[in-house]
Amino acid sequence: MPAEKYSFADVTLKKTTLLHIVDEIDGIKTFxxxxxxxxxxxxxxxxxxxxxxxxxxxxxxxxxxxxxxTIASVGEFTEAMFTRPIGSSLGYFGPFGxxxxxxxxxxxxxxxxxxxxxxxxxxELYAGAWLNTxxxxxxxxxxxxxxxxxxxxxxxxxxxCTDDGSAGFQGSAAEKLRVMLESDPTIDMVYTVGPERMMxxxxxVCEKHSVDYQISLERYMKCGYGLCGSCCVDPLGIRMxxxxxxxxxxxxxxxxxxxxxxxxxxxxxxxx
Numbered sequence: 001m002p003a004e005k006y007s008f009a010d011v012t013l014k015k016t017t018l019l020h021i022v023d024e025i026d027g028i029k030t031f032x033x034x035x036x037x038x039x040x041x042x043x044x045x046x047x048x049x050x051x052x053x054x055x056x057x058x059x060x061x062x063x064x065x066x067x068x069x070t071i072a073s074v075g076e077f078t079e080a081m082f083t084r085p086i087g088s089s090l091g092y093f094g095p096f097g098x099x100x101x102x103x104x105x106x107x108x109x110x111x112x113x114x115x116x117x118x119x120x121x122x123x124e125l126y127a128g129a130w131l132n133t134x135x136x137x138x139x140x141x142x143x144x145x146x147x148x149x150x151x152x153x154x155x156x157x158x159x160x161c162t163d164d165g166s167a168g169f170q171g172s173a174a175e176k177l178r179v180m181l182e183s184d185p186t187i188d189m190v191y192t193v194g195p196e197r198m199m200x201x202x203x204x205v206c207e208k209h210s211v212d213y214q215i216s217l218e219r220y221m222k223c224g225y226g227l228c229g230s231c232c233v234d235p236l237g238i239r240m241x242x243x244x245x246x247x248x249x250x251x252x253x254x255x256x257x258x259x260x261x262x263x264x265x266x267x268x269x270x271x272x
Contacts, residue, residue, distance in 0.1 A: 011225050013091045024146050028114055030070045037067040040099030041122035042246040046224040048091035052080045056221045060117040070117040096224050098246045102126055104189025108134040110173050110202050112194025116146055119193055127153035138173030142166040174201035181209045197272050200259030216245045220265055
């Protein structure tokens with residue numbers, strides 16, 4: 001939702017308790033937190049650890065009185081999160097950002113790594129509304145495929161892809177999508193989340209086959225609700241915390257940095 005529509009409650013720190021931890025694969029865990037979160041697929045929260053700070057995370061699951069975030073241990077904040085015991089107190093702001101928009105009749109949801117998290121939430125909410133739903137999950141090898149124990153909603157088929165062929169299709173998620181689009185022209189909507197180079201390859205496949213798409217674009221965020229400008233993208237200047245992180249085909253086509261570079265906390269360009 002636009003920044004001007006955020007309520008005072010959205011930008012006020014809310015207390016939560018760590019309820020449960022699920023070990024997904026080496027270095028990646030799903031954390032369940034106490035709280036009734038009014039959130040749509042594609043939105044994120046700013047999770048706060050006392051004396052450490054806050055970082056943005058896409059929402060993986062929402063239940064009546066709890067919600068889940070899938071987190072990879074990749075830095076100081078996430079390493080601190082991995083040491084938190086069950087029952088510890090944390091905080092969060094949000095949810096923030098634009099969610100995915102429901103479109104199409106036959107959808108393909110393409111996820112790479114833990115980018116699959118918001119896609120599973122999307123599938124849970126909308127899979128029955130599409131006539132057909134394909135979930136394409138990519139990873140380097142079978143041991144790094146996420147959510148293999150998650151059951152698929154009715155009407156959804158899961159397709160696994162691995163670079164080394166140890167599980168499912170041998171090749172990238174974008175290559176699997178290309179094969180599917182060539183054999184099934186009824187696929188009319190693609191949603192993708194994951195490493196940016198993977199998403200850029202997915203977008204290229206969609207453009208070649210003239211298929212509509214939405215992506216989730218991750219950028220460095222300090223505040224999460226539109227004040228600091230650290231997550232603006234070139235040349236549009238739109239903020240991924242408010243006008244994003246979900247972008248549609250027209251917006252993606254206007255972003256020159258997509259798939260090329262992002263900016264770190266100092267604003268310096270970091271090329272992929």
